[in-house]
Amino acid sequence: MIHITISEVSKKYGLSQDTLRYYEKVGAIPPVHRTKSGVRDYTEEDCGWVDLVKCMRGAGLSVEVMAEYVRLQLQGDETIPQRRQLLVDQRDQLTAQLQVIQDTMKRLNYKISRYDEAIKTGVLRWDE
Amino acid sequence: MIHITISEVSKKYGLSQDTLRYYEKVGAIPPVHRTKSGVRDYTEEDCGWVDLVKCMRGAGLSVEVMAEYVRLQLQGDETIPQRRQLLVDQRDQLTAQLQVIQDTMKRLNYKISRYDEAIKTGVLRWDE
């Protein structure tokens, strides 16, 4: 089993050491393995959690949601239905967010095309 | 020209009166038309700005970016190239965010499918 330090995890995932400690403190990842002297010594599994939380945070899931998922996970197999439901809820949120972003991009594209036209012709019609 | 009150704009767009005043204060929308006694009296154009900022904020653009766009707009036609560039930059950001969300959804879907399997068979393999 390979173990790596917090500075290596920080480099590997592009998250600051403070952020890694913060995620652990608020429970967005489970407690990380430590050396006898108390220094964090990330296992591959610990890294997997870091990777997961980085991905989910990037998409906009809250740290509280991640912490809830971790809590359920640590409670064992009887929480599998709740964990599934949590993920489904978050997926639904992302589906909605995807739609909002696509609609906004359409609007941005329309405005950009009008600016292109204005720049080309020197005229801006029906502004906003 | 139709004018409406802040409470009507609030209902129409689902933004609180405080939020509407806040957007105006920080410049995310231009100054709203007022009655002689100083009460906001939104024109259709004012409403158009509210609609725009609601849309952009929903997609994650910052109020500061909106305020910058409004500043440029109020400076007149010579800022058209900058405004176009601002919109293009934001569109690029959204394109990237779209990708992140899609990747995250793939990951969520994979995990959900594994939970479905676990619930069906009673076995969870290679858990996280």
Added chain:
DNA sequence: TTACTATATGGAGTACACTACAGGTCAAGA
């Protein structure tokens, strides 16, 4: 005129997600 309601302003407070810092510990090299 009085009372009520909607709106105004300025400023303080909240929630979230970090981020920075002070002070302490520990292992390894000179």
Added chain:
DNA sequence: TCTTGACCTGTAGTGTACTCCATATAGTAA
């Protein structure tokens, strides 16, 4: 042994985007 560097904890501070509140004023109904 001494020093250095990386790490630790706990706590305070920051930025963003609201949200709430106290106090004031204007327009309308009774």
